[in-house]
Amino acid sequence: MSLPTTTEVRRPAPRRAPGARYGAAAIASAVAAAVLLAACGPDAPSGEPGSCGSATCGPAQYCVYPPGDCGEGGVVPGNYGVCQQRPTSCDTATPTQVCACDGRVYPNACEAARAGVSIGGGEECAGAAPPGTSACGSYFCSATDAYCQIVEDPHDEIFKMPTRRTCKAIPSSCQAEPSCDCMTAASLVPGKGGCTGAPDCTRDATGSFAVQCTGDLY
DSSP states (O other), X not given: OOXXXXXXXXXXXOOOOTTTTSOHHHHHHHXXXXXXXXXXXXXXXXXXXXXETTEEOOTTEEEEOSTTTXXXXXXXXXXXXXXXXXXXXXXXXXXXXXXXXXXXXXXXXXXXXXTTOOBOOGGGGTTOOOTTEEEETTEEEETTTEEEEEEEOOXXXXXXXXXXXXXXXXXXXXXXXXXXXXXXXXXXXXXXSOOOSOOXXXXXXXXXXXXXXXXXXX
């Protein structure tokens, strides 16, 4: 008599929960990566000592952002910036006072860098213009012998150069009797004012001049 053929019955292997196949080391790595990504995200503090987006500055360095930015711009706020050495001394013979990201006014950009602070915009120091000066973007121009030059990029492109605001000395030809007519004419002299388009001159209640124009910023 022949015996029936024995059929082997295999039980299906128990299903593992998603992620169960990963070991403890892999899970720890994933947690560390999540912490790192969170530190580089929008909620990460960008002004703490040593932090510069995804970089870490040394004790003798500070984080430099584009002027007027303070780490708030970019695709991921605070996730960029460059570590630079803090200067150990500054020349203050011809100071141009500047607004820093901490909301304070420094004698010049070098003194702000020595304090470990990047250059801010006018809104950081709103209402803090020193006596005898006028606000000009991140800087404060002397109302007696300087004016604010505002040059805009005339190119209609996606990535336009940011508007440049700088303190310029009032031309010698205008010092005897400063006026918008004289300032406008001086701004159009090649190599002097940096304007290629027609300048627009204004003068505020303090007597400070501002000349706005278009020019090649490339």
